[in-house]
Amino acid sequence: MSTLLEQARDAAKQAYAPYSHFPVGAAVETDCGVFTGCNIENASYGLTICAERVALWKAISEGATRIERLALSCIQAPEGAPAESRMPCGACRQVMAEFLAPEAQIEIDGVGVITLAELLPQPFQLGTPSCLGKTQP
Numbered sequence: 001m002s003t004l005l006e007q008a009r010d011a012a013k014q015a016y017a018p019y020s021h022f023p024v025g026a027a028v029e030t031d032c033g034v035f036t037g038c039n040i041e042n043a044s045y046g047l048t049i050c051a052e053r054v055a056l057w058k059a060i061s062e063g064a065t066r067i068e069r070l071a072l073s074c075i076q077a078p079e080g081a082p083a084e085s086r087m088p089c090g091a092c093r094q095v096m097a098e099f100l101a102p103e104a105q106i107e108i109d110g111v112g113v114i115t116l117a118e119l120l121p122q123p124f125q126l127g128t129p130s131c132l133g134k135t136q137p
Helices: 003-012 051-061 090-099
Strands: 024-030 033-038 067-074 105-108 112-115
Touching: 003 024, 003 033, 003 051, 003 067, 003 105, 024 051, 033 051, 051 067, 051 090
Parallel strands: 067 105
Antiparallel strands: 024 033, 024 067, 105 112
């Protein structure tokens, strides 16, 4: 297990998940250090935010210009649970596509390491922010 995955597991312990009872943690490695996030639920489910987006937005808001990789942990997923039950949601995959390169590694606890391109092979794109070390079309 990588140190980044350990940080994701620790972040999950801070989750506010009174509705799903499914705490999730994420950690992103950037040019400015590591940033973590956890899922934060709301009684109005549409206002809930996933751990991956919390970690990514914290990194961007603190000045990160390059996000190298992301780790994700669902600490209460049952042992032997299928990979599908541990994967990032579609919204998080799209946000990852905005800020990570297609070859960026995503380490998912209990699943392994995959690239963003494998996780979301054809993301929606209007252009890529140059502030993250990528070129705009």
